[in-house]
Amino acid sequence: MEICVEREVLLNPPQIMGNSPKILKVFREIKKVAPKNSAVLISGEPGTYKELIAKAVHYSSLRKNGPFVVADLSSTPRDLAGSEIFGYENTADEDFQKRKPGKIDEAQGGTLFLNGVTESDMSFQQTLSNFLKKEKGSLNAKERNPDTRVICSASNNLKDCIASGQFFEGLYTILSAVHIKIPPLRERKEDIVQLGKYFLREAAEKFETGPKEFSRDARDFLVKHDWPGNIRELESTIRKAVIVSNGPVIGKKDLLIDDLGSYSIKDFLEEKLRKYLKEMTKLGNCHLYETVMSEVEKSLITIVLKETGGNQLKASKTLGINRNTLRAKVKEYKVRI
Numbered sequence: 001m002e003i004c005v006e007r008e009v010l011l012n013p014p015q016i017m018g019n020s021p022k023i024l025k026v027f028r029e030i031k032k033v034a035p036k037n038s039a040v041l042i043s044g045e046p047g048t049y050k051e052l053i054a055k056a057v058h059y060s061s062l063r064k065n066g067p068f069v070v071a072d073l074s075s076t077p078r079d080l081a082g083s084e085i086f087g088y089e090n091t092a093d094e095d096f097q098k099r100k101p102g103k104i105d106e107a108q109g110g111t112l113f114l115n116g117v118t119e120s121d122m123s124f125q126q127t128l129s130n131f132l133k134k135e136k137g138s139l140n141a142k143e144r145n146p147d148t149r150v151i152c153s154a155s156n157n158l159k160d161c162i163a164s165g166q167f168f169e170g171l172y173t174i175l176s177a178v179h180i181k182i183p184p185l186r187e188r189k190e191d192i193v194q195l196g197k198y199f200l201r202e203a204a205e206k207f208e209t210g211p212k213e214f215s216r217d218a219r220d221f222l223v224k225h226d227w228p229g230n231i232r233e234l235e236s237t238i239r240k241a242v243i244v245s246n247g248p249v250i251g252k253k254d255l256l257i258d259d260l261g262s263y264s265i266k267d268f269l270e271e272k273l274r275k276y277l278k279e280m281t282k283l284g285n286c287h288l289y290e291t292v293m294s295e296v297e298k299s300l301i302t303i304v305l306k307e308t309g310g311n312q313l314k315a316s317k318t319l320g321i322n323r324n325t326l327r328a329k330v331k332e333y334k335v336r337i
Helices: 021-033 050-059 078-086 122-132 158-163 169-175 189-206 216-224 230-244 265-280 288-307 312-319 323-333
Strands: 040-043 068-072 088-090 098-100 111-115 149-154 179-181
Touching: 021 050, 021 179, 040 050, 050 068, 050 111, 050 149, 078 088, 078 122, 122 149, 122 169, 158 169, 189 216, 189 230, 288 312, 288 323, 312 323
Parallel strands: 040 149, 040 179, 068 111, 111 149
Antiparallel strands: 088 098
16 A cells, blocks of 8 residues: 555545644654564554554555454453463373464464553563564564564553553663654644544444535534544544434534433434335335334344454344344344444
């Protein structure tokens, strides 16, 4: 993928877009570091979508045809991080020892993205430092030297973490050599409406509401708001606004919605089904109840599965139904993700 710094820049995925000076600087840094094999540190406040920047680096590099593997250290138990990333020797088989590969092996020929590197313990950080220096001593790595590029992300200030004894200074020395800092959304106001329009189109297509646009007061609100949750908050706010709004125009009041639970699902469904119901009720015995309920159920299951990346366990928990019930529904409705 070629990165071209023009008046308006659009990277893939398209959430990385804009023409503000600070985001243009990020694009130039991506273009500069992508061809190299060195480790990369990406830092930024929560919600700045650091993983998307990591993907931009990967897919702009010579490794773009290799795997892009994500490991979330913030959700991995600290005592298991080393085994998860570097693998371990499986001694369960009495006849021979077979090594269990880790994420570092899974990303062979590509890139391993370690999200939340400051959430790991000092032992793991030292092991990662050794691996990045290509020294022996990495956890269970022995003589292995996988051809894997490592990109790490952090939401914390690493110097503060070093001072408090929570981060290994040797690892910081390696990572800080190639450091991409993502600006918070409040420092790139010029990009907010462009991002908002993208999320608006995406949500309107996802929820099949028909085209929508922002009113003037909505655009003013988007630009003036500080967005402490950054791009993630902007995306979430616009999705909610699309769901609860009536008609083709998103107003400021729609963007101020904090709790979807205060809105009636009945009102939402009536808005979406009104035209359809009008035509259906003209007919005789058209099994209206069965048809509508099955379509709503199929759509709901499809949307939740997409949101959970096809993970049926997560989807069943979100839906509040048994996993076997979900499997049966997926089969019945021939849901494909």
